[in-house]
Amino acid sequence: MGISRPLVMAMAVALLIAVAGATAEEQEPLLAADAVAGAVEAALGEVETAALRAELGQLRAKISALESDIEERSQELKNKDDAIMNLEKAIEEKSKAITSMLDEIASLQAKGSVAAEEQANKANAKVVELEKQVDKIKKDIEAQSSQKAALEYRANDAEKKVEVLNEKLNTIQKESDEKKRKIKKTERALKVAEVHGAWLPPWLMAQYACYAEVVSGHWDQHGKPAVQNFLHKASEKSAQAKKWAEPHIETAKMKWIPVKQKLVALKKNAEPYVQKVSTRSVEFYESSRDAVTPHAVKVKVFVHSYYQKAKKFSKPYIDQIAEITKPHVEKIRTTLKPYTKRAVHAYGSFLKSATTYHRQASALLALPVFIIYRLLVGTFCSKKNKRPRSSNGNHGHKRYKRRHADK
Numbered sequence: 223m224g225i226s227r228p229l230v231m232a233m234a235v236a237l238l239i240a241v242a243g244a245t246a247e248e249q250e251p252l253l254a255a256d257a258v259a260g261a262v263e264a265a266l267g268e269v270e271t272a273a274l275r276a277e278l279g280q281l282r283a284k285i286s287a288l289e290s291d292i293e294e295r296s297q298e299l300k301n302k303d304d305a306i307m308n309l310e311k312a313i314e315e316k317s318k319a320i321t322s323m324l325d326e327i328a329s330l331q332a333k334g335s336v337a338a339e340e341q342a343n344k345a346n347a348k349v350v351e352l353e354k355q356v357d358k359i360k361k362d363i364e365a366q367s368s369q370k371a372a373l374e375y376r377a378n379d380a381e382k383k384v385e386v387l388n389e390k391l392n393t394i395q396k397e398s399d400e401k402k403r404k405i406k407k408t409e410r411a412l413k414v415a416e417v418h419g420a421w422l423p424p425w426l427m428a429q430y431a432c433y434a435e436v437v438s439g440h441w442d443q444h445g446k447p448a449v450q451n452f453l454h455k456a457s458e459k460s461a462q463a464k465k466w467a468e469p470h471i472e473t474a475k476m477k478w479i480p481v482k483q484k485l486v487a488l489k490k491n492a493e494p495y496v497q498k499v500s501t502r503s504v505e506f507y508e509s510s511r512d513a514v515t516p517h518a519v520k521v522k523v524f525v526h527s528y529y530q531k532a533k534k535f536s537k538p539y540i541d542q543i544a545e546i547t548k549p550h551v552e553k554i555r556t557t558l559k560p561y562t563k564r565a566v567h568a569y570g571s572f573l574k575s576a577t578t579y580h581r582q583a584s585a586l587l588a589l590p591v592f593i594i595y596r597l598l599v600g601t602f603c604s605k606k607n608k609r610p611r612s613s614n615g616n617h618g619h620k621r622y623k624r625r626h627a628d629k
Contacts, residue, residue, distance in 0.1 A: 271405075274398045281391050288380050288387075295373050295380075302366050302373075309359050316352050323349055436566070444570055448577035455581055 323345045 270401060271398060274394060274401070278391065278394060278398075281387055281394070285384055285387050285391075288384050292377055292380050292384075295377050299370055299373055299377075302370055306363055306366055309363055313356060313359055316356055320349055320352055440566070440570065440573075444573045444577075448573070452577065452581050 327342045327345050
């Protein structure tokens, strides 16, 4: 089943020792450890994929062997059925011959001659032989039927085994796909880690991760519940404002009906101009995009080389700066640690007070906006709800009313 796992582990340990020695000379232990870990994970992933492939090959071979065995058994069953049919036909023929012999015996006994008796004896002997043959054929039929039942049972058992093996094959295929995805993810993570490690110093990445955890923890403790409470109170305030503004909205609807009709006419008149402007703006955007994209690609290609050169040139200086500033940063961290705790506590209290003031201010600001929104919805969106009920005759009636109002 491929390379053994202890041999792979020994190779990985040897590779780890070699890369650790090389990286100790180059004074970059963190990057070497990441590379070695990635190599070990890749080797283990290859071993697991090789083992899974070998298992898949064995399962497929077993399935093909079982299918060929099922085909052979079905062919044997067909042959046995044909033999049974032939034996049944022979039994029918023998039974017909027996009945004919019995008829001849009866006719000869009626004549009472000696020759008839001899023929009767011969016929009786033939009948006995035929009965023995019939019994033998019946036994053969019973044996073949028992063999047929056994073969059917074995065929059903083989089909069940094939189904179980197919299920195992599907599960193994899924596991192999998941492991391939995990391997790809780890490879991507290693590449990203290598890129970040090559450009930024490791202590800066550690500081960034630490501050990100602190910020996420404060968000989960303070920011998220504050936002949820704000949304809940805003929904309550909006419901209260809706109840309070409903009569005012009705009166505003009654006053805004003629203004609404004029706005609808203005909308119809301005619609073709708006469509022309939109089509022309889309055409201008597409033409400008087609004209700018090749230049943007050229600029990107041109700048990329300089970016790589600048990165290579600045990398040793950045590493030197990181090595020089690392002890100072550690000292600053140790000195500022108690002050950071106080700052975090003050930030939490400030966040609580700010959330309360923010809720109150947002509730006060949301009330007039909600009232204006309801007025606009009531004035402009009522026609859309009445459109399905209208017909061509109703449109003519509306036009007559508008002419009358203009007059």
